[in-house]
Amino acid sequence: xxxxxxxxxxxxxxxxxxxxxxxxxxxxxxxxxxxxxxxxxxxxxxxxxxxxxxxxxxxxxxxxxxxxxxxxxxxxxxxxxxxxxxxxxxxxxxxxxxxxxxxxxxxxxxxxxxxxxxxxxxxxxxxxxxxxxxxxxxxxxxxxxxxxxxxxxxxxxxxxxxxxxxxxxxxxxxxxxxxxxxxxxxxxxxxxxxxxxxxxxxxxxxxxxxxxxxxxxxxxxxxxxxxxxxxxxxxxxxxxxxxxxxxxxxxxxxxxxxxxxxxxxxxxxxxxxxxxxxxxxxxxxxxxxxxxxxxxxxxxxxxxxxxxxxxxxxxxxxxxxxxxxxxxxxxxxxxxxxxxxxxxxxxxxxxxxxxxxxxxxxxxxxxxxxxxxxxxxxxxxxxxxxxxxxxxxxxxxxxxxxxxxxxxxxxxxxxxxxxxxxxxxxxxxxxxxxxxxxxxxxxxxxxxxxxxxxxxxxxxxxxxxxxxxxxxxxxxxxxxxxxxxxxxxxxxxxxxxxxxxxxxxxxxxxx
Amino acid sequence: xxxxxxxxxxxxxxxxxxxxxxxxxxxxxxxxxxxxxxxxxxxxxxxxxxxxxxxxxxxxxxxxxxxxxxxxxxxxxxxxxxxxxxxxxxxxxxxxxxxxxxxxxxxxxxxxxxxxxxxxxxxxxxxxxxxxxxxxxxxxxxxxxxxxxxxxxxxxxxxxxxxxxxxxxxxxxxxxxxxxxxxxxxxxxxxxxxxxxxxxxxxxxxxxxxxxxxxxxxxxxxxxxxxxxxxxxxxxxxxxxxxxxxxxxxxxxxxxxxxxxxxxxxxxxxxxxxxxxxxxxxxxxxxxxxxxxxxxxxxxxxxxxxxxxxxxxxxxxxxxxxxxxxxxxxxxxxxxxxxxxxxxxxxxxxxxxxxxxxxxxxxxxxxxxxxxxxxxxxxxxxxxxxxxxxxxxxxxxxxxxxxxxxxxxxxxxxxxxxxxxxxxxxxxxxxxxxxxxxxxxxxxxxxxxxxxxxxxxxxxxxxxxxxxxxxxxxxxxxxx
Numbered sequence: 002x003x004x005x006x007x008x009x010x011x012x013x014x015x016x017x018x019x020x021x022x023x024x025x026x027x028x029x030x031x032x033x034x035x036x037x038x039x040x041x042x043x044x045x046x047x048x049x050x051x052x053x054x055x056x057x058x059x060x061x062x063x064x065x066x067x068x069x070x071x072x073x074x075x076x077x078x079x080x081x082x083x084x085x086x087x088x089x090x091x092x093x094x095x096x097x098x099x100x101x102x103x104x105x106x107x108x109x110x111x112x113x114x115x116x117x118x119x120x121x122x123x124x125x126x127x128x129x130x131x132x133x134x135x136x137x138x139x140x141x142x143x144x145x146x147x148x149x150x151x152x153x154x155x156x157x158x159x160x161x162x163x164x165x166x167x168x169x170x171x172x173x174x175x176x177x178x179x180x181x182x183x184x185x186x187x188x189x190x191x192x193x194x195x196x197x198x199x200x201x202x203x204x205x206x207x208x209x210x211x212x213x214x215x216x217x218x219x220x221x222x223x224x225x226x227x228x229x230x231x232x233x234x235x236x237x238x239x240x241x242x243x244x245x246x247x248x249x250x251x252x253x254x255x256x257x258x259x260x261x262x263x264x265x266x267x268x269x270x271x272x273x274x275x276x277x278x279x280x281x282x283x284x285x286x287x288x289x290x291x292x293x294x295x296x297x298x299x300x301x302x303x304x305x306x307x308x309x310x311x312x313x314x315x316x317x318x319x320x321x322x323x324x325x326x327x328x329x330x331x332x333x334x335x336x337x338x339x340x341x342x343x344x345x346x347x348x349x350x351x352x353x354x355x356x357x358x359x360x361x362x363x364x365x366x367x368x369x370x371x372x373x374x375x376x377x378x379x380x381x382x383x384x385x386x387x388x389x390x391x392x393x394x395x396x397x398x399x400x401x402x403x404x405x406x407x408x409x410x411x412x413x414x415x416x417x418x419x420x421x422x423x424x425x426x427x428x429x430x431x432x433x434x435x436x437x438x439x440x441x442x443x444x445x446x447x448x449x450x451x452x453x454x455x456x457x458x459x460x461x462x463x464x465x466x467x468x469x470x471x472x473x474x475x476x477x478x479x480x481x482x483x484x485x486x487x488x489x490x491x492x493x494x495x496x497x498x499x500x501x502x503x504x505x506x507x508x509x510x511x512x
Numbered sequence: 513x514x515x516x517x518x519x520x521x522x523x524x525x526x527x528x529x530x531x532x533x534x535x536x537x538x539x540x541x542x543x544x545x546x547x548x549x550x551x552x553x554x555x556x557x558x559x560x561x562x563x564x565x566x567x568x569x570x571x572x573x574x575x576x577x578x579x580x581x582x583x584x585x586x587x588x589x590x591x592x593x594x595x596x597x598x599x600x601x602x603x604x605x606x607x608x609x610x611x612x613x614x615x616x617x618x619x620x621x622x623x624x625x626x627x628x629x630x631x632x633x634x635x636x637x638x639x640x641x642x643x644x645x646x647x648x649x650x651x652x653x654x655x656x657x658x659x660x661x662x663x664x665x666x667x668x669x670x671x672x673x674x675x676x677x678x679x680x681x682x683x684x685x686x687x688x689x690x691x692x693x694x695x696x697x698x699x700x701x702x703x704x705x706x707x708x709x710x711x712x713x714x715x716x717x718x719x720x721x722x723x724x725x726x727x728x729x730x731x732x733x734x735x736x737x738x739x740x741x742x743x744x745x746x747x748x749x750x751x752x753x754x755x756x757x758x759x760x761x762x763x764x765x766x767x768x769x770x771x772x773x774x775x776x777x778x779x780x781x782x783x784x785x786x787x788x789x790x791x792x793x794x795x796x797x798x799x800x801x802x803x804x805x806x807x808x809x810x811x812x813x814x815x816x817x818x819x820x821x822x823x824x825x826x827x828x829x830x831x832x833x834x835x836x837x838x839x840x841x842x843x844x845x846x847x848x849x850x851x852x853x854x855x856x857x858x859x860x861x862x863x864x865x866x867x868x869x870x871x872x873x874x875x876x877x878x879x880x881x882x883x884x885x886x887x888x889x890x891x892x893x894x895x896x897x898x899x900x901x902x903x904x905x906x907x908x909x910x911x912x913x914x915x916x917x918x919x920x921x922x923x924x925x926x927x928x929x930x931x932x933x934x935x936x937x938x939x940x941x942x943x944x945x946x947x948x949x950x951x952x953x954x955x956x957x958x959x960x961x962x963x964x965x966x967x968x969x970x971x972x973x974x975x976x977x978x979x980x981x982x983x984x985x986x987x988x989x990x991x992x
Contacts, residue, residue: 025887028883072981073906073980073981073984074981074985075910075980075981075984075985075988076909076910076913076984116883138909141900142900142901142905143900143901145899145900145905146899146900146901148899149894149899152939152942153946156943156946156947157946157947163947164943164947167947168936168939168943171935171939172932172935172936172939175899175932175935176929176932179928179929179931179932180925180928180929182909182912182928183912183916183921183924183925183928186909186912186913186916186924187916187921189913190913190916190917
């Protein structure tokens with residue numbers, strides 16, 4: 002039972018934004034105080050977000066902590082917030098990662114630090130808002146607004162080719178989203194024809210749509226979400242953005258922003274256009290498998306640590322889209338039986354949370370090295386274990402998690418998705434299973450070249466091990482990765498009613 | 513039926529009459545002022561605008577009222593547009609003052625011309641007959657030609673004024689020719705009677721369509737829509753920045769109202785004909801405007817092309833031919849004016865003695881020199897690009913919704929894809945301000961008033977973006 006009577010979701014959205022505005026007003030002169038403001042704001046936000054989890058009712062798929070206010074009567078749009086089993090864990094993940102980003106940038110960011118923290122705080126509020134929106138227009142506004150702080154983060158604090166990377170990032174994602182806007186408008190006008198104009202996502206899900214309409218809407222959504230995930234072949238912005246972004250930017254990008262694509266599929270594509278999803282699931286599944294296999298090979302060939310992890314992200318996100326769209330295949334195989342169909346979606350969700358933790362941790366590891374040596378080239382390292390033993394232990398752990406070792410969170414999601422694909426089709430499972438080899442290959446080879454072996458050069462010889470700040474960040478992440486890997490049941494419990502509800506929803510044809 | 517209040521309807525035209533009287537007074541007073549006392553003219557101009565606002569509010573109407581035997585209309589839409597225009601002109605003059613003083617342009621005639629142009633806009637807003645429309649168009653255009661050439665020592669300004677004048681005269685001729693053919697077929701100049709007559713004659717009448725085509729040419733020229741856009745970049749570039757600011761704001765309201773009065777009220781039965789013409793013009797405007805803007809190095813020229821593309825969007829709302837479309841278009845016009853005034857205001861903010869500040873490169877490293885005004889410019893640029901949460905997004909959304917609603921989803925898709933192209937050149941400004949180092953060490957010299965109003969302008973773009981209902985509901989209320 003939800004016992005919280007105050008608008009918790011609004012607080013989660015506006016508290017970080019207010020903190021961000023305060024940081025801008027404070028400016029760089031008061032940065033000593035500013036850092037603490039940023040840390041306290043994000044820590045309090047995380048604290049409040051845990052209340053979401055503890056007060057969450059795991060017996061219902063209905064939206065919880067709902068808030069609704071009239072916003073724009075002209076468009077019948079509401080400021081409507083609420084969370085279910087998909088949104089809540091992602092919000093907690095967002096609130097969990099952001100304070101770590103603040104801590105990681107503590108003494109590293111010396112260029113315009115106030116604006117740096119402000120951008121991350123505002124970004125956090127917007128991202129939480131995206132997950133919490135029940136109104137499609139509110140969702141879209143936050144979804145687009147989110148690009149602005151990220152654009153600034155990559156552009157100001159990024160690497161040498163940051164301008165190219167950030168403009169590419171912005172235009173790519175903007176291009177993907179605008180077609181979604183047209184289809185949202187289209188559905189809005191359909192609700193008007195049905196009598197009650199509304200941008201409520203729930204109304205869109207109930208809206209009867211013909212197959213052709215669904216196909217158009219599905220393709221528009223696919224453009225938006227596939228770019229965000231990103232799926233092959235619209236993934237090319239990601240390696241550029243990741244490589245040039247500062248550590249914090251890469252972490253947020255990989256841990257949270259990519260999840261919005263996966264979340265979008267679950268919230269919009271599947272329930273709003275079930276028949277089109279059913280018709281075109283082969284397309285998404287093929288693209289996902291290409292991402293898993295082909296991008297896996299691409300990752301092996303990388304010379305740059307961040308690029309390698311970026312490609313590994315694409316491959317891992319392939320599991321999310323694969324798991325989400327296997328549902329239809331499973332129902333066809335089991336002739337409409339929905340009991341097994343939920344497994345793919347379960348896997349997709351776990352994979353999203355887990356990848357959020359692991360990819361974030363991997364980027365933090367690269368950040369630790371980069372802050373010391375100022376190189377992302379794998380060849381610039383070697384034998385780090387000799388000078389940084391504690392760091393090496395963490396890097397090996399996260400490397401193992403990234404390759405899906407049992408007892409880490411990386412295993413649970415991949416295992417569920419592979420299991421689901423086995424039920425659907427042997428060849429899906431075979432191709433998806435290749436990731437166990439490929440993932441291990443590129444990750445462990447990376448770890449081997451960077452961490453092990455003899456000390457490569459004098460830079461590595463002069464390395465100092467992690468300081469307390471870095472230890473805190475990596476330690477907390479390691480606990481989360483192991484915790485979720487050993488005992489994923491709480492996460493699965495939280496999601497169960499929502500997943501079952503979604504499967505019920507998409508088995509009912511809208512035609 | 514429309515209520516006729518009185519035959520003369522002095523009350524309906526009270527604001528225009530007041531303005532005209534005030535112009536005459538200022539003209540007389542100005543003659544007796546020495547150059548050092550020129551601020552009196554400026555002050556009187558501002559007082560006149562405030563007075564106009566007072567009169568308009570005082571004589572505001574709830575429903576449509578016609579006067580002067582139907583030549584003149586007062587309606588809620590007109591009142592709102594007039595009030596908005598006063599505000600725009602006042603803000604434009606506030607922004608311009610320092611520049612004018614610095615460049616020896618701070619003369620009484622400038623303010624007189626601006627007020628006469630305003631009168632032209634007001635006459636167009638209230639036009640009830642084609643003749644009144646034309647009167648307003650000429651009143652506005654002639655003032656603008658003179659304003660462009662106001663800096664008489666500038667060869668570029670003279671050249672662009674000449675271009676503007678010649679092309680403007682041709683387009684006015686086209687408009688008048690169109691009107692005369694409409695009159696020949698329909699037998700009336702009055703817009704409401706024209707609407708009835710068109711239905712009687714039949715919307716497919718070849719004479720009407722012939723006349724309509726010339727009218728569309730005239731409207732498209734006044735808007736600066738492709739293929740009648742050639743004057744826009746040259747005039748925007750060549751005119752002194754305060755004049756560019758002026759041309760980029762209030763006259764857009766006039767163009768909008770010209771289209772609404774003539775097309776939506778007078779020729780509403782011919783919607784099918786003008787819809788197809790406007791579709792072509794709108795698409796061409798969005799393509800040419802956005803693509804060519806990318807190649808510009810001068811900010812005024814870039815904003816000129818950006819204006820052309822925005823005109824395409826404004827036309828999208830009008831061509832929908834529905835009340836929602838007109839509302840969307842009005843909302844778009846008003847938000848565009850707010851953003852345009854702000855963007856040109858930024859150029860005036862950067863300018864100083866011997867430095868125009870109108871090159872895109874001049875914005876390099878602004879975030880270092882003035883973090884706050886970099887934020888203001890960033891908000892303006894994102895808003896102009898149509899990125900939420902700024903008000904420009906809602907304008908685009910309203911227009912797109914209107915277009916999709918009449919079954920032109922493909923047109924909406926084309927429009928949004930072109931807005932991605934547009935995002936590129938707005939992002940470039942932000943890139944220069946934030947990601948590049950400053951190329952000089954000058955700091956902003958502008959005075960307190962300009963800073964305060966410009967800051968408010970920037971904040972308005974964000975505030976209206978978060979609470980767009982303020983303006984949207986207004987547009988919905990006055991266009992029932």
